[in-house]
Amino acid sequence: MTEAIEKEKTPDRLQSFHGFLSTGDTEGMREALADMHPAEIAVLLESLPTDQRLQAWKEVPSEQTGEVLAQVHDKVRLTLIGTMDSDELIAATENLDTDDLADLLPDMPDEVIQQLLNTMDEQNRERLETVLPYPEDSAGGLMNVDTITVRADITLDVVLRYLRRRGEIPETTDNLVVVNRTGHYLGLLPITELLTNKPDQSVAEVMQRGVEPISADTEAHEVARIFEHRDLVTAPVVDADGRLVGRITIDDVVDVIRERADHSFMGMAGLTEEEDIFAPVITSSRRRAVWLGVNLMTAFLAAWVIGLFGATIEQLVALAVLMPIVASMGGIAGSQTLTLVIRAQALGQIGASNARQLLLKELTVGFLNGLVWATVIAVVAGLWFDSVWLGAIIAIAIMINLVVAALSGTVIPLVLKKLGADPALAGGVVLTTVTDVVGFFAFLGLATLFLV
Amino acid sequence: MTEAIEKEKTPDRLQSFHGFLSTGDTEGMREALADMHPAEIAVLLESLPTDQRLQAWKEVPSEQTGEVLAQVHDKVRLTLIGTMDSDELIAATENLDTDDLADLLPDMPDEVIQQLLNTMDEQNRERLETVLPYPEDSAGGLMNVDTITVRADITLDVVLRYLRRRGEIPETTDNLVVVNRTGHYLGLLPITELLTNKPDQSVAEVMQRGVEPISADTEAHEVARIFEHRDLVTAPVVDADGRLVGRITIDDVVDVIRERADHSFMGMAGLTEEEDIFAPVITSSRRRAVWLGVNLMTAFLAAWVIGLFGATIEQLVALAVLMPIVASMGGIAGSQTLTLVIRAQALGQIGASNARQLLLKELTVGFLNGLVWATVIAVVAGLWFDSVWLGAIIAIAIMINLVVAALSGTVIPLVLKKLGADPALAGGVVLTTVTDVVGFFAFLGLATLFLV
Numbered sequence: 001m002t003e004a005i006e007k008e009k010t011p012d013r014l015q016s017f018h019g020f021l022s023t024g025d026t027e028g029m030r031e032a033l034a035d036m037h038p039a040e041i042a043v044l045l046e047s048l049p050t051d052q053r054l055q056a057w058k059e060v061p062s063e064q065t066g067e068v069l070a071q072v073h074d075k076v077r078l079t080l081i082g083t084m085d086s087d088e089l090i091a092a093t094e095n096l097d098t099d100d101l102a103d104l105l106p107d108m109p110d111e112v113i114q115q116l117l118n119t120m121d122e123q124n125r126e127r128l129e130t131v132l133p134y135p136e137d138s139a140g141g142l143m144n145v146d147t148i149t150v151r152a153d154i155t156l157d158v159v160l161r162y163l164r165r166r167g168e169i170p171e172t173t174d175n176l177v178v179v180n181r182t183g184h185y186l187g188l189l190p191i192t193e194l195l196t197n198k199p200d201q202s203v204a205e206v207m208q209r210g211v212e213p214i215s216a217d218t219e220a221h222e223v224a225r226i227f228e229h230r231d232l233v234t235a236p237v238v239d240a241d242g243r244l245v246g247r248i249t250i251d252d253v254v255d256v257i258r259e260r261a262d263h264s265f266m267g268m269a270g271l272t273e274e275e276d277i278f279a280p281v282i283t284s285s286r287r288r289a290v291w292l293g294v295n296l297m298t299a300f301l302a303a304w305v306i307g308l309f310g311a312t313i314e315q316l317v318a319l320a321v322l323m324p325i326v327a328s329m330g331g332i333a334g335s336q337t338l339t340l341v342i343r344a345q346a347l348g349q350i351g352a353s354n355a356r357q358l359l360l361k362e363l364t365v366g367f368l369n370g371l372v373w374a375t376v377i378a379v380v381a382g383l384w385f386d387s388v389w390l391g392a393i394i395a396i397a398i399m400i401n402l403v404v405a406a407l408s409g410t411v412i413p414l415v416l417k418k419l420g421a422d423p424a425l426a427g428g429v430v431l432t433t434v435t436d437v438v439g440f441f442a443f444l445g446l447a448t449l450f451l452v
Numbered sequence: 453m454t455e456a457i458e459k460e461k462t463p464d465r466l467q468s469f470h471g472f473l474s475t476g477d478t479e480g481m482r483e484a485l486a487d488m489h490p491a492e493i494a495v496l497l498e499s500l501p502t503d504q505r506l507q508a509w510k511e512v513p514s515e516q517t518g519e520v521l522a523q524v525h526d527k528v529r530l531t532l533i534g535t536m537d538s539d540e541l542i543a544a545t546e547n548l549d550t551d552d553l554a555d556l557l558p559d560m561p562d563e564v565i566q567q568l569l570n571t572m573d574e575q576n577r578e579r580l581e582t583v584l585p586y587p588e589d590s591a592g593g594l595m596n597v598d599t600i601t602v603r604a605d606i607t608l609d610v611v612l613r614y615l616r617r618r619g620e621i622p623e624t625t626d627n628l629v630v631v632n633r634t635g636h637y638l639g640l641l642p643i644t645e646l647l648t649n650k651p652d653q654s655v656a657e658v659m660q661r662g663v664e665p666i667s668a669d670t671e672a673h674e675v676a677r678i679f680e681h682r683d684l685v686t687a688p689v690v691d692a693d694g695r696l697v698g699r700i701t702i703d704d705v706v707d708v709i710r711e712r713a714d715h716s717f718m719g720m721a722g723l724t725e726e727e728d729i730f731a732p733v734i735t736s737s738r739r740r741a742v743w744l745g746v747n748l749m750t751a752f753l754a755a756w757v758i759g760l761f762g763a764t765i766e767q768l769v770a771l772a773v774l775m776p777i778v779a780s781m782g783g784i785a786g787s788q789t790l791t792l793v794i795r796a797q798a799l800g801q802i803g804a805s806n807a808r809q810l811l812l813k814e815l816t817v818g819f820l821n822g823l824v825w826a827t828v829i830a831v832v833a834g835l836w837f838d839s840v841w842l843g844a845i846i847a848i849a850i851m852i853n854l855v856v857a858a859l860s861g862t863v864i865p866l867v868l869k870k871l872g873a874d875p876a877l878a879g880g881v882v883l884t885t886v887t888d889v890v891g892f893f894a895f896l897g898l899a900t901l902f903l904v
Contacts, residue, residue, distance in 0.1 A: 018805030047801035169644040192621040231703035251683035261713030269791035285820040320772035339721035349499035353470030368737040
């Protein structure tokens with residue numbers, strides 16, 4: 001048994017797959033891929049340099065290609081679609097869920113989209129047309145339209161017979177949805193209730209009426225929050241009039257959670273969650289160049305501040321030696337506060353009502369850590385350059401910068417969010433600009449006043 | 453409908469709750485809390501300063517307290533448990549799932565644990581004893597023991613009658629688990645199959661045999677990966693002998709995914725995912741002081757490098773002005789590579805087989821961006837200080853540091869992982885130490901050789 005599970009470990013699979021790739025063992029590749037789930041294949045393809053990725057892509061079983069395309073990151077998807085002709089693309093999308101198909105369509109060549117819509121049956125085209133208008137990152141974009149609906153006035157026995165005749169229940173179905181004659185949402189009928197209640201009871205008697213549906217225009221991250229808070233497996237989606245339009249399943253929500261977490265993590269380094277580790281060098285370079293350019297401007301600003309005190313540094317070169325310490329301690333302390341606040345923002349834990357208390361707490365923490373480390377730095381610097389005054393001045397500068405760091409780390413993400421900017425992306429740059437400028441200015445300014 | 457959903461938005465709820473808190477409106481608090489799910493209450497409590505948190509805690513409906521305790525972060529949990537007497541604690545834990553109870557136990561006072569075990573019925577105690585030996589972050593620690601098992605040789609009709617007699621099916625049950633006489637796992641019986649197949653068929657005929665169970669000692673993050681890859685809602689857990697011991701449900705897996713993402717995000721700033729935004733000031737200060745201390749040592753190292761070139765700086769103060777630019781560009785470029793690699797590591801996308809190609813790609817990206825920005829910086833610095841030579845030297849230093857940054861950003865996380873350290877926690881510190889030291893050394897060293 002343990003062996004069977006061991007085999008599942010993605011890193012090991014990756015290693016053995018690389019083995020097949022390097023020896024050009026297409027048979028081995030094909031066997032390995034046949035054994036993998038679409039999401040695993042997606043992760044594998046993302047981990048390969050472009051040429052190997054396309055080589056592996058050729059060996060993916062054709063019945064999996066659609067699902068894999070739906071799972072890989074946008075940029076990888078485009079390179080894969082580029083290798084397929086119209087017939088292959090149409091075949092790949094045949095068995096996809098409507099929500100996945102709707103996500104794929106924008107990346108498809110125009111003639112394929114036309115052909116797809118033409119070959120679709122009426123019901124599927126209608127379903128697709130329900131989903132297409134909603135943005136990808138809304139409840140409408142996340143939903144599937146394979147909901148099984150029942151009416152409230154029938155008996156469970158009728159429902160049971162209907163299901164048996166139907167013969168197939170969509171994956172991840174934990175509830176049937178109860179609607180009225182006009183398709184308006186009324187409540188849920190958990191399929192476990194079907195199994196435990198008497199068949200002669202009516203749907204109305206056992207259905208759950210208290211469960212609020214999700215509005216189709218709800219943002220994806222809000223959908224994720226609702227699923228997490230209520231431990232949902234699926235949720236019904238309604239339009240603005242309360243009419244049932246589909247349902248969201250937990251597997252799509254898990255993807256949202258993962259993407260949003262990646263977004264914050266990658267955003268702090270100026271990258272996007274879609275970043276392809278083996279993107280062409282030129283593409284990667286260009287994207288990262290922008291971020292380096294932004295940071296360069298803040299570095300020049302800091303340099304300009306130092307330049308103001310050129311004469312002071314000329315007289316006391318110890319200042320040049322010590323000044324990075326002041327800036328760096330501010331940056332580190334500030335980014336701790338910043339990270340804490342950004343996480344709390346993502347959880348919806350910060351509002352006008354507790355922001356002041358949080359600021360107060362962070363300022364106190366900054367002040368206390370300022371005291372501790374200012375003392376340490378003062379002693380080391382004082383001994384190193386044999387100057388009590390230098391020690392005193394760096395201590396004051398550190399104190400100032402750590403308090404400013406706490407203030408900036410709290411206020412910057414709140415302000416950025418209010419301005420509609422993404423704190424995870426812009427917060428770090430703005431913060432280090434502040435802590436660099438304040439750090440250099442405080443330290444060199446005080447030295448100019450008191451030391452030279 | 454839209455209104456009903458709007459009400460769900462946690463930030464809004466938080467705001468209105470703060471309103472009740474500030475006016476001391478216990479009635480309003482109680483009503484708001486009665487309307488919330490345990491996970492929402494947990495998020496709310498975590499967002500409150502300690503005194504208000506305890507004030508709100510008193511108003512949480514007693515039937516929710518156990519679930520809320522299971523959901524809040526460890527540190528917040530301890531403060532909440534501290535306010536409860538033995539009777540309240542025992543009442544709170546009465547209706548908890550075994551996995552949640554097992555997580556709570558270590559935080560409970562000893563006499564409560566004793567009393568709990570004494571008052572438990574045989575079956576529940578046995579269940580708890582199944583779960584307790586497994587670490588919290590393993591499949592065994594995540595699992596529940598409420599699995600409904602059936603035997604392969606009975607008919608679906610017998611299963612249906614059994615379920616109806618049983619009357620209650622545990623939440624999030626999508627499969628019954630098929631075991632043999634000795635309790636060994638054989639396969640799954642999806643409850644949708646119960647609904648769509650003929651009652652006279654046997655379990656053996658319709659059960660799914662191909663689904664591999666999860667071994668109880670599988671690590672939690674590996675469990676999450678399996679769930680994500682296979683879009684699972686629940687999964688059976690077996691012991692080393694293949695005997696069924698329980699099942700894992702997606703809601704607990706979502707918590708694992710969230711925590712691991714938080715772990716990486718918070719780790720980059722030297723914080724843990726358990727960080728309480730309103731922890732007592734002293735606790736917060738002490739924890740963050742350690743991180744500041746670690747970073748201070750690297751800052752002193754950088755300062756020492758600068759100190760080596762004191763005489764050079766004395767002669768050409770422009771070096772002091774420009775040197776932070778060299779260090780900072782290296783740090784930014786390096787942390788982009790580092791972030792990319794850490795994310796890929798978390799997804800299991802990096803192994804010995806593709807690490808070299810990744811390194812090559814990152815080095816090329818570093819080199820190209822080095823060319824671009826070295827040129828820009830050379831021109832600006834050359835004009836600013838009216839020295840072609842200074843421009844040339846900072847350009848070379850930038851080139852060197854960006855290439856070193858790409859090298860470090862790729863190699864450091866791989867090495868840290870091999871050493872068993874957490875790249876998300878230690879990677880940033882090690883990286884900036886390298887880029888600071890190399891940046892200062894290259895720039896000031898070259899200047900010493902060629903400029904003064």
